[in-house]
Amino acid sequence: MKFPKIIAIILAVFLCAGNSGMAFAADSDLSKLVLSKNEVSLEIGDTQSLSATAVYANGKTEDVTIKADWTSDEDSKQIASVYAGTITAKSEGTAIIIATYKEMPQTVKVTVTKKVKSLTKDKQSLDLRLGGTQSKADIALTATYTDNSTELVSDKAEWSIDNASIATVVNGSVTALSPGSATITAKYGKQTVTVPITVEIVKRLEPSKSQVSLLMAGPAKSETVELTAIYPDGDTKNVAAEAEWSSDNEKVADIIKGEITAYGPGKATITAKYGTKTATIKVDVDNTRKLDVDKQNIFMRVNQTPEKVTLTATYPDGREDDITAQAEWSSSNESIAYVSKGEISAYSSGAAVITAKYGDKSITVNVDVEIPRRLEILKDNGGSSVAVESISMKVNQDVDLALQATYANGSTEMIAGKAQWTSNKEDIVYVNGGRASAYKSGEATITASYGGKTASVKVSVDIPSKLTADPKSLALQKNEEYRINLIAVYDEYEEAVAEKAEWSVSSDKVLSVDKGLVTALDNGTATVTAKFGGKSVTVKVEIGLADKLEADVRFINLNTGGTKTITLTATDSSGKPIDVTGEAEWKSSSPKVADVNKGLVTAYDSGKATITAKYGGKSVSIPVEVDILQKLETSHRILSLKSGEKAQVKITVTFSDGSVKDVTADADWKASNYKIVDVNNGAITAKGYGKTNVTAKYGNKSITIPVDVDTLKYLKTDEVALTMKKGTTVQVTATATYMDGTDIDVSKPALWTSSKITVADVKDGIIKATGKGKATITVSFGGKKTKVLVTVE
Secondary structure, eight states: OOOHHHHHHHHHHHHHHHHHHHHHTTTEEEEEEEEESSSEEEEEEEEEEOOOEEETTOOOOEETTSSSSSEEOOOHHHHHHTTTTEEEEOOSEEEEEEEEEETTTEEEEEEEOOEEEEEEHHHHHHHOOOSSSEEEOOOOOOEEETTTTTEEEEETSSSESSSSSTTTEETTTTEEOEEEEEEEEEEHHHHHHHHEEEEEEOOOEESSSSSSEEEEGGGGEEEEOOEEOOOOOEEEEEEEETSEEEEOOOOTTTEETTEEEEEEEEEEEEEETTTTTTEEEEEEEESSEEEESSSEEEEOOTTOOEEEEEEEEOTTSSSSOTTTTEEEEEEETHHHHHHHTEEEEOOSSSSEEEEEETTTTEEEEEESSSSSEEEEEEEETTEEEOOSSSEEETTOOOOEEEEEOOOOTEEEEETTTTSSSSSSOTTTEEEETTEEOOOEEEEEEEEEEEEEEEEEEEEEEOOOSEEEESSSSEEOOOTTTEEEEEEEEOOOOOOTTTSSSSSEEEEETEEEEETTTTEESSEEEEEEEETTTTTEEEEEEEEEOOSSEEEOOOOOOOOOEEEOOOOOEEETTTSSSEETTTTTTEEESSSSEEEEEETEEEEESEEEEEEEEEEEEEEEEEEESSOOEEEESSSSSSSEOOOOEEEEOOOEETTTTTTEEEEESEHHHHHHOOOOOEEEETTTESSSEEEEEEEEETTTEEEEOOOESSSSEEEEEEEEEEEEOOOEEEEEEEEEEETSSOEEOHHHTSEEEOOOOOOOOOOOTTEEEEEEEEEEEEETTTTTTEEEEEEEE
């Protein structure tokens, strides 16, 4: 009954708009009226605010929410009311709200339901499987309203799923689509509930075989495997046909619905995926244990008949198979040797490597085409030829050299006439067809080349093969001389060449050399070099250097003014000892304590020093102690004095040599508090109450004597309580008892105080009553206190 009345209202509004043509034309700038929502769902008691926007022909917009006229018919008002765009839900049902601005209306459909207090589901989670009755499930959704009434609202609620590829949900009815996990959400009113769902989730995925071996030939080329899905509840299922299969090497092996087929030798990994789980199967095809060829090294001639190589595969079961035609063959240099299915053809001289590969195994064949494995230059040696690396010649001499080639098959051939011979210095040695001719003194290298290989020999013309010096090293003292013997060694004889050689030194300040005669000039090291016939030799020379430096004493103990002489001995590299006391460099670490001059040490003051001697690159150190104290002692370990009392303290010192000396007058005396004691050359005078330390210092030692002054055992008064009349006085005596038992009247030096001077005042022990009441008189002396109680009547 409500909807006809609503439609009538809408028609009336539009008719009114049509009858006012002139006014509408006048307001033609308004293009349309747009509401923020055209449908609203509310629960009883809820409100919803809408906005109205006027859109004009020129594109401008205006918020006319307040200006618009918001109305509804009588029936709609029972369901929802509206004021200035704010809708209030009142009772269940459907209402039409109309917003009108400048005679242009817009409607809003309002649906009002009971307020949902809670929403419950009959299933907390779903576990579905694909196929069969387990692929579907229904969720019953019950709404509880604020009036405590309930209703089954599965077909009224708004259903959604966060992964639509896993399952569908319509009015609570769920259908599984593919393996995986998702969450279903149901919304009714303002309440929502969620239900987690899993589809075809397996706990484990197990293939019937984890390792498969296939052969390219025969029935073993393919094999079928099963794939078992094990579910959490223990159920199992063969999902080989439904699983997603893949191979990481399809050229070796591939799989379709659980059937593995071999396509080529090698290894592959098959992967099965079902749901969220995966499993793998290792596959090897024609997995050979080893490859063998019947020829490993081949020597060939250019254009000879091709060589045939047979390739055999041995499988793990011990079976052997000729796979020459099936293998992959290659040559490292096809311009030298080409291969096809094991047949090798030689095209040009050189070396190549033939490789045969089958599956993951490979093997090589070395091919030499007219290439020697080794070249050697030979020289006649008394009727037989021997290999040489160097030869000596004289000017105008000719020598015939031979060249031997060794091939891969072990055969040898003399090829001096075939090889190419060269000399790097043809002005010294020229070579042609293996004949070497010497023209002048010098060195050259002859090289023979053949088939890509080379061999060389060094040639010396009128040059010694070796130059030696005797001795190889020298140890001299300053101004000493020595003659070096220089020998040139040839192939057939030796010659003394000291006077012919060219001599030089690395430092002419250290030494000089003339035709092998070396003269030492100064301390240091230098190198003597001799050159002759293109050869050179060096001799290391040490002058005034020591391998070892030693002093005749290791420690020196002196008194001030004392002396000690150190003798210094240097041993050179030849083992000869020399007294270098006067030539060494001497130094003291503390000349104020002890100084040194050419080994003579003189003590000047107490303390420690280190004497260092340097000579010939070596050094030695001797520690020196002068008047070093071992012990400092005092006649008094502790002192207790009275004010004005004196005490004499004596200080003695024991030196490192055991001697003892009274150093009371020489020591440095100091008191830490001069208000308590005074000290002078060990005489300590007590000045005032307290404790202090007296320190005596001598050399590097010091000693401390604790001193206390006026230290009392206790303090007492002859009166402890007094009753007095105002205006009267009483003399109280304070007596100090010292640690030694003596008593002294300290009434005057003591400190007297009153707790209340308006009652009683005090000075030097004389107490005067000043007013009625009670007071406490306190006397202090030598760190002690006592009290007198006073009552004034």
